[in-house]
Amino acid sequence: MTIARNTTYDHFRKNKWVKLIPFLKEHEELDFTYAPESWLLDNEKNREFYEMLGQLKYEYREAIVLTKLEGFSVKEAASILNWNEKKVENAVLRGVKKLSAQLGGEEDER
Numbered sequence: 001m002t003i004a005r006n007t008t009y010d011h012f013r014k015n016k017w018v019k020l021i022p023f024l025k026e027h028e029e030l031d032f033t034y035a036p037e038s039w040l041l042d043n044e045k046n047r048e049f050y051e052m053l054g055q056l057k058y059e060y061r062e063a064i065v066l067t068k069l070e071g072f073s074v075k076e077a078a079s080i081l082n083w084n085e086k087k088v089e090n091a092v093l094r095g096v097k098k099l100s101a102q103l104g105g106e107e108d109e110r
Contacts, residue, residue: 052102060095063088068096 066077
C-alpha cells in the first residue's frame with residue numbers, strides 16, 4: 001500500500017508544471033546567515049508539529065499531508081485517496097482544527 005501511494009505521489013509531482021520565481025533586487029538583501037539557536041528552535045517546532053500530526057486520525061493526516069505539505073490540489077488528493085473532493089475538504093478542515101487545538105491555537109469564529 002505504501003509503495004503504491006508513494007508511486008502515485010511521484011507521478012503527480014513529476015507531471016506538474018514548474019513555476020519559476022523571478023530573481024528580484026529585493027532577494028539580494030535577504031540575510032541567510034547561519035544561526036544555530038534559530039535552527040534548533042525551528043527543528044524543535046517541526047518535531048512537535050510532526051508528532052502531533054502523527055496523533056491525528058489516518059484520514060485527517062493523509063488529507064493534510066497531501067494538500068498542505070505535498071501541495072496537491074483537493075481534486076488531486078481525492079484522486080490519490082479514492083475519495084470525493086468534499087471528503088478531502090472536510091478531513092483537512094477537521095484535521096487542521098484538531099492540530100490547532102493541540103498546538104494551543106485559537107479557533108476561528110464563524
